[in-house]
Structures are given as C-alpha cells and as structure tokens.
Amino acid sequence: MLPSLVIVFREVFEAGLIIGIVMAVTSGVAGRSRWVAGGVIAGVLGACVVALFTSGISQLFHGSGQELFNACILGFAVLMLGWHNVWMARHGRELAAEMRAAGQAVVEGSKSLAALAAVVMIAVLREGSEVVLFLYGVAAAEGGASSGMLVGGVIGLALGAAVCLLTYLGLVTIPTRYLFAVTSTLIALLAAGMASQAIAFLEQADILTTLDQTVWDTSWILRDGSFLGRALHTLIGYVDQPTAMQLIVYMATLGIIALLMKVLAVPPAQQPRTA
Amino acid sequence: MFYLLVYAKAATKALPVMTRNTRATLMVLASVFVVSADVARADEPVPVSIAIKDHQFEPAEVHAPPGKPIAITIKNLDSIAAEFESDALHVEKVVPPGREAVVRVRPLEPGRYNFFDDFHRATQGFLVVP
Numbered sequence: 335m336l337p338s339l340v341i342v343f344r345e346v347f348e349a350g351l352i353i354g355i356v357m358a359v360t361s362g363v364a365g366r367s368r369w370v371a372g373g374v375i376a377g378v379l380g381a382c383v384v385a386l387f388t389s390g391i392s393q394l395f396h397g398s399g400q401e402l403f404n405a406c407i408l409g410f411a412v413l414m415l416g417w418h419n420v421w422m423a424r425h426g427r428e429l430a431a432e433m434r435a436a437g438q439a440v441v442e443g444s445k446s447l448a449a450l451a452a453v454v455m456i457a458v459l460r461e462g463s464e465v466v467l468f469l470y471g472v473a474a475a476e477g478g479a480s481s482g483m484l485v486g487g488v489i490g491l492a493l494g495a496a497v498c499l500l501t502y503l504g505l506v507t508i509p510t511r512y513l514f515a516v517t518s519t520l521i522a523l524l525a526a527g528m529a530s531q532a533i534a535f536l537e538q539a540d541i542l543t544t545l546d547q548t549v550w551d552t553s554w555i556l557r558d559g560s561f562l563g564r565a566l567h568t569l570i571g572y573v574d575q576p577t578a579m580q581l582i583v584y585m586a587t588l589g590i591i592a593l594l595m596k597v598l599a600v601p602p603a604q605q606p607r608t609a
Numbered sequence: 610m611f612y613l614l615v616y617a618k619a620a621t622k623a624l625p626v627m628t629r630n631t632r633a634t635l636m637v638l639a640s641v642f643v644v645s646a647d648v649a650r651a652d653e654p655v656p657v658s659i660a661i662k663d664h665q666f667e668p669a670e671v672h673a674p675p676g677k678p679i680a681i682t683i684k685n686l687d688s689i690a691a692e693f694e695s696d697a698l699h700v701e702k703v704v705p706p707g708r709e710a711v712v713r714v715r716p717l718e719p720g721r722y723n724f725f726d727d728f729h730r731a732t733q734g735f736l737v738v739p
Contacts, residue, residue, distance in 0.1 A: 468690075468727075468728045537715065
C-alpha cells in the first residue's frame with residue numbers, strides 16, 4: 335500500500351498546490367468553482383488520453399515527443415498565467431468594484447477564469463498522466479492490483495487534495511489590500527518556474543543545449559527531489575542545480591510579465607466609474 | 610532568426626502605449642535570446658546504455674567520463690511502463706513497455722549519481738563518474 339500511496343501523493347500534491355493557488359486567486363469571482371472543477375475534469379480526461387498514447391507520443395520527433403509535448407503545454411500554461419496577470423492589472427480594480435453587481439462580474443471574470451482553468455487542466459494532465467500510467471502498470475502486473483495498492487492510491491489522492499485545501503485556506507487569510515500583489519507575485523513565480531521547467535525538458539531531449547553549464551549547486555541546502563524541494567519547485571521554480579539557460583528564461587519570464595503588467599495596466603484615474 | 614527580430618520590432622511599434630525605451634529594452638532581451646540559440650551546439654554526447662528487466666536495471670552501475678554531455682538510452686524489456694528518473698541528473702522520462710528512450714544529461718562533475726524507476730522505487734542504479 336505504501337509505495338502506491340507515496341507515488342500517487344508525490345504527483346498529485348504538485349497539482350494540488352497549483353489548484354489551491356488558483357482557487358485563492360479567484361476567490362470572490364462568481365462561478366469560479368465550476369471553471370476550476372471543469373479544468374480538473376478536463377485534466378483527468380486528458381491524462382487518460384496521454385497515458386493511452388504515451389508510447390506513440392514518445393516515438394515522435396526522433397524519440398523527443400514526450401519532452402516536446404511537456405515543454406509545449408508548460409509554455410502554453412506560462413502564456414495563460416502571464417495573460418491572467420496582465421488582464422488583472424488592466425481590469426482588477428473594476429472587477430473588484432463590480433463584484434457586487436453579479437451579472438457584469440461573471441462576464442468579465444470568466445475571461446480570466448478560462449485562462450486559469452486551462453492552467454489547472456495542464457497541471458492535472460501532466461501529473462495525472464504519470465499516475466494513470468503507474469496505476470495501470472500496477473493493475474496489469476502479475477497477480478493484478480491488490481486492494482492495498484488501490485487503497486494506497488486513494489489515500490495518496492486524498493492527501494493531495496488536503497494539500498490543495500491547506501494552500502487555499504492559507505492564502506485566503508491574506509488581507510484584501512495585499513491580495514492582488516501577493517497573488518500576482520505567486521502567479522508570476524509559478525509562470526517563471528514552469529518556463530524554466532520547459533527549458534529543462536528541451537535540454538533533456540537534446541533540442542536546446544546552449545548555455546547548459548550548471549550555475550550553482552544548492553543540493554546540500556535543499557535537494558529539489560525532497561518534498562519541500564518539490565513544493566518550492568512548483569511554487570517558485572526552485573532547482574538545486576540550474577543551468578544558465580534555465581536561469582535566463584526564469585528571469586526573462588518574470589521580467590516580461592512585470593514589464594507587460596506595468597505597461598498595459600490602466601491607472602486608477604482612467605478606470606471606468608461604476609454607477 | 611533575423612526576420613523574427615524584424616517582425617518583433619514591427620509588432621512592438623503597433624503597441625502605442627510603449628515608450629521608445631520600453632521597446633528598446635524588449636528588443637535587447639529578444640536579441641540575447643535569439644543570438645544564444647544560434648550559438649554553436651555543445652559536444653557530442655557520450656552514449657550509455659541501460660536495460661530494465663524484471664524491475665532491475667541492467668547494468669545497475671554504469672560509467673561515464675566527467676565534463677562531457679551524456680546520452681543515456683534506456684530499453685524497457687518489461688511489460689509495464691517505467692519512469693526513468695534521477696534528481697541528481699535532473700532527468701525524468703516515461704519508457705513505455707518494449708520501447709527505448711534517450712535522455713541527455715549535462716556534463717557532470719565526478720561522483721555517484723543515483724537513478725531509479727519512479728513507478729517502482731525499489732529499482733535503483735548508479736551512474737559513476739570518476
């Protein structure tokens with residue numbers, strides 16, 4: 335039971351962190367639970383499809399199919415997260431003001447919700463495909479799946495959901511006046527981490543190998559494979575031995591998101607007044 | 610690559626809210642990225658082969674020289690998928706049953722690097738760099 339629990343939990347908790355953040359970022363926006371739930375369901379279905387086609391995907395592009403697929407969906411998630419931050423910089427204040435008027439908030443909020451639901455779907459799909467493959471392997475193994483393995487998997491899933499809940503509850507205690515700054519920062523760091531993760535996949539596939547020198551080694555402080563290391567890896571993109579290219583892309587992602595938010599934000603005086 | 614920069618410059622001109630300084634900064638950032646991608650590739654990787662059979666790595670200990678990139682080929686001879694993973698080597702890749710996969714590892718310092726099957730943690734091996 336224990337191996338199954340550990341493996342499922344390790345995959346699910348990373349998705350759980352992201353879902354918890356998205357739920358906290360969108361707290362107060364009408365209908366957001368439906369969007370997030372939709373993202374989770376789409377992610378689970380997508381994970382099953384990806385698991386089914388793993389053999390085919392891995393053969394594509396001279397054996398680099400898996401890494402390219404991961405890099406592309408991570409890249410798309412980076413765009414969605416960046417877009418959310420820019421959109422909030424433009425519309426955040428008017429959205430908060432209009433939250434009391436239910437109809438308008440739903441329409442305006444749903445554009446940003448779609449982007450975040452896509453991010454949830456991608457996170458669940460990436461982690462979920464490995465869980466599906468593992469559970470399928472367990473079931474197909476000689477002797478079939480023992481009830482212990484299945485119970486372990488379910489407990490692992492439940493613990494991952496608990497991580498999601500704790501993340502959400504922790505974040506929503508933040509006072510409203512700081513919420514925009516904190517959530518924008520979290521989203522930007524999430525995006526930068528995913529961007530540098532995409533680079534790591536391209537490096538693994540031998541597609542992008544320039545600037546692949548290891549810049550520093552902090553594995554003696556915190557190994558990125560440990561639980562805390564993986565949590566920080568998801569939240570801020572922590573890697574104990576980053577390559578130069580990973581660092582450049584990380585900083586560039588943060589820089590570009592910050593720049594776009596500053597350039598495209600609407601100053602308070604110019605925002606439309608509510609009735 | 611050069612045309613990418615030309616299109617990018619034209620695209621940024623279309624955004625009226627941008628000042629000349631902002632556009633210049635963006636162009637510098639873009640140029641750094643484009644140029645670094647055009648720089649000559651690193652050395653040819655050293656090949657290393659590992660098979661997975663009956664939930665064991667064969668061989669369980671492999672060797673590679675320091676300072677050169679490495680291409681590890683993993684052949685999964687079992688009937689269920691395995692995930693070749695290593696924190697120390699910063700690689701993770703699913704190897705479907707009956708298939709092989711290649712992962713590129715960056716140049717390494719001397720040491721003993723652990724790798725494992727993420728779907729079956731008891732399956733462990735080491736890459737030794739003298």
